[in-house]
Amino acid sequence: MAAIASIANPMAPREATPTALPTWVETPTATRIMGALSYAQALPDIAVVCGGSGIGKTYAARQYASTGAHVWIATMTPATSGVVPALEEVCAAIGIPAANGAAPLHRAIVQRITGAAGLLIVDEAQHLIPAALDQLRGIHDAGGIGLVLLGSRDLHTRMAGGEAATTLERLRGRIGRRLALGTSTASDAEALAEACGVPAGGARKLLGEVATKAGGLRSVVKLLRVAMIHSPGAAPFTESNLRAAWRDLAG
Template sequence: MTNVLNLQNSNAEDQTAVLMRIKAKLDAKEVTSAQLAREISSSPATVSQILNGKYQADATAIVTKLAKWLTRNEEKKSSPVVNPGFVMTTTAKQIMDDMTYAQISESIVVIYGASGVGKSEALREYKRNNNNVWHVTASPSRSSLTECLYELAMELDMEQAPRRKGPLSRVIRKRLMGTEGLIVIDEADHLDYPTLEELRILQEETGVGMVLVGNNRVYTQLTGGRRNEDFARLFSRIAKKRGIHKTKVADVKAIGDAWNVSGDKERALMQKISERPGGLRLLTKTLKLAAMFCKGELITEKALRAAFNELENND
């Protein structure tokens, strides 16, 4: 076989071992010769000739591809695709560093920008890994001063908190004193000026850190055309601002690594999906559905595309 394969500058025994392992896979019907040829970007005829010792040219490059295929095949068996959960992306680390700064320095940080870049996931992960972090989400029904304070009281486990804003503010202030904690308000763009001002005063009086998170509107509320004397007072208390306006390429790479998606075509499609409205949120949903399609096997471009199409088209 050595003469037929023309194994120049290589270990003939190693390459013979590779071919024997490939034959065993084919004999066990773990893979077809046609599928194998596709996965190493070769022709079925070439693979057949090499395996049968009839290939007349230097087969080193093809045997090297077959060796890589064997390695990947074993990795697939030992590492079935599972949802990795939270992924520490570049953006997530920036957000969590900002939250650490707010908590340690007892100051206000504003994080704002595009939807679906991983802000909320990073907030939840920080809370899971740190003490005295209270995370509430504002909404149209919880945007008034009283409702926002009551939501915070529930997060502080104050089940018997009063419902009037004066007494409510006082008991929350007492609860927060000396905690060295962090208040996180997600979707803060829903909050009006009186609520934001109350939160500012609460933060200053108790010495806790505070992070206001939302879309670009949360920043516009503090600056923009409405920056009168009252808003200027609030704006001056903000120690740090983080604008995140699009998904980072590095974030998509980190998610691909976590999901064990390594092919160039798969990565390119992931990047395109991440650039759609919803960003990383849409990408993660697509990966979860694609993983279901693949039933534990590595996620393919075909599965990714099918999952994306199904999520985007409801008919």
């Protein structure tokens, strides 16, 4: 299975329609993320994938889910940080009605996933309190499916110990793969540039520099969008156009 990171098509201005960016572009970082997802589903086991914003964690998960059966993505927020709200979010992801109370929710989820040879991907897992993270471990144990926790660097720090050490001890002992990522890499930007037809030289060098900053490939995609709006005709990705677009974005 090819591992790729998603790029949303740009919104066009009312009076111009730039050439669309590719929907999917393979990147080295996405390859590593999807490898962790595949591992967790195949064994089944627990994997933790942590990294900076904009490196493609969510998009790689969505792509993986779109190409396989019984893969569910539950996305957490500050509003779902507790045990019951997190379980309700899992119910929504796997397509069952939410029961009342943590124990009925747990039973309903386990009944749905048992025997499915599936994978539960919990995105933005850094929002979950330790008890909610341990509850997900309980679902993995009882349902026999793979579990992947996707999150920011904060998740990696919490999983390593600290105040939650005792609560998360059982979870940490079951993690089969840990993938700690930093920012997007110049190689990720190169793959994106190649797919988008960005000429070699200064233009690609700029994209590589942007990719390693906060925001990762998300910032690179924004840069390409702005360049396309600046120059909706042919060859919008010249170095001069990209640098002008970056000045706009960087303020």
